[in-house]
Amino acid sequence: MTQPALLVLEDGTIFRGTAIGAEGISVGEVVFNTSMTGYQEILTDPSYAEQIITLTYPHIGNYGTNSEDEENDTIWAKGLVIRDLPLLASNFRSEQDLSSYLKAKNVVAIADIDTRKLTRILRDKGAQKGCIVTLAEFDEQAETKALEDAKAFPGLKGMDLAKVVSCKGSFSWTSQSWQLGKGFSELEDPKFHVVAYDFGVKRNILRMLADRGCKLTVVPAQTSAAEVLALKPDGIFLSNGPGDPEPCDYAITAIKEFLTTDIPIFGICLGHQLLALASGAQTEKMKFGHHGGNHPVQDLSNKKVMITAQNHGFAVKESSLPSNLVATHKSLFDGTLQGIKRTDKPAFSFQGHPEASPGPHDAAPLFDHFIELMNERN
Template sequence: MRGKEAILVLETGHSFVGESFGYEGEVVGEIVFNTGMVGYPQTLTDPSYANQIIVFSYPLIGNYGVDTERLESSKIHCSGVVAREFNDYKFHWNSEKSLREFLVENKIVGIHKVDTRAIVREIRKFGTMKAIISTKEKDAFVLAKKLLKYDFSYLDLVRRVTTTVPYEINPEGDKKLALLDFGVKMGIVRELLRYNFRIKIFPAWTSFEDIKNYNPDGIVLSNGPGDPANVPYVQETIRRIMSLEKPILGICLGIQLIALSFGAKTYKLKFGHRGANHPVYHVDTRRTYITSQNHSYAIDEKTLPPGFEVNYYNLNDHTVEGIKHNSLPLVAVQFHPEASPGPWDTKFIFDEYYRLF
């Protein structure tokens, strides 16, 4: 089935005319690219992509449909999707719906039959930027002017994706975990359940007193979207949580918020790390692992306070990928050890965390 004509316009003024795939309409977001070859259902439902338009650099998307048992959340969180070619078939025995059906169901605008290599090169050259996809307006100049009205720099995207009420998973489990939900992927929860943890998931704004009253054996600070500096209300809570000296696991946004809470700084990467093929070097073992990643910001190593040290580095740009503390029971990484999608090289991170108990 041939889709309606669609147009993608970047903040640089460059435009790409293609074909609509999914919901018809108009959407604005920060455009980013993902280099993963598989795992588009998990990528689309990762809450860390809130307010972003995802460009898939792999040329074929949609060829195995969508299996709703393997998603990272209950819905698609990105604003829009760009691909070289969308496939509307579902060649997988466990697929419940096609990608087109999934996009329409979630009211997500998509565009394909565009030069994604050129788009990725544009993002790499100028950095992540605002973009707009439309099936309504065909004039690129009009759409470029619309982009001028938007400013994403101040957005607290965590409030869009966090749970609004606490809830418990595996209430008969052994040890109690308090998980602060900044946009948690269910892949993280699934990995923690392998250790029979009793997990209570709290909203991002939960007070230290509420967490302490739960009397957890450990605390998890989850992944999430956006600029960590736009979530200042969690910093005092994290400082007080750390003072409990209970095992703490921080992943992605979680590690950035730990760093900010103790006076370090973060900065925005030119085009971020997104995909399932990012090499990370472990200082302690001198081994390299291939990791799954999704973040726009990184910790400024020079601003880390005494007591903290970097134990993982990204081999592509030497940015911080993990920190440890010389006395506190802390495991904190920038990459995603649960993968989902991606390689399982670093699932031992959960073993390290479990051993802290």
């Protein structure tokens, strides 16, 4: 028996659909992602904390879910919105259908709505505050309450979420990428020791560093520079993560201290924004952000174009770059800044996700550049 559900936006738009996840009410910033596959990796990406994810591809759930494709044990996203949930999930790796997975993870979700209409609203008006509510039956009082809840959501501007989703204690990581018939392997002969800040790190980032010979010590978001430097790392990695980078003063302070050394630094997504802020640049909230696996980005050094995975709602303002920080990559969708590097230090960063998961691997050589910088220092 199906259960009705509502999605109500702050502008008063109401979508009536079917509940496919946990029962309850969930409020967050509604964004859209254009990826055709990879819904489990998207859901478990901590960068989506306090956000309700709309997937634009119509059929979501075709191949089920499994424990190996999770980017984090917790789903930090506040909800999922899709057009159609298939009746069957078919894949040899599937362990659980999507609806059962959402219920097990306590995620409120809605299906059977016009996601094309919703995406057009988000495109034209920008990311909206929204509320998903499951119901016994539709009624006007529930719609009014959902609208009030949506409007009451404070929004992501000024919200420090990195310390919320971060690990509570440091740990070592040596697991490498999954291979058909082999699963995950372990790094046996590490060449580098990298300290990775967990601002909401995805597991595939850690695996791709391990693939390149890096033994990782993953540390919580609020770890001081002194604690990290005491570990004598060959390199420092600044991870992806959710929320506004500006309130993360603890991270910005630590990065400023790292920039007084010659230790190579590599940042992705939120880490990219934090490196920029620590270098004197500024960030800004985007209208609806970049969320998808088909974003063209140009490498300004050679004019080559990469198709990249993106997931961010804030960006570095190119006009704010100081003289020792130069642009390396730009989005061909809207011209926003996608990459930077310091001219006086072995430090660089990228706004997109070179680890993909899901998405193309065109930007994976950025990991190789990090390795090159550590080799040069050693």
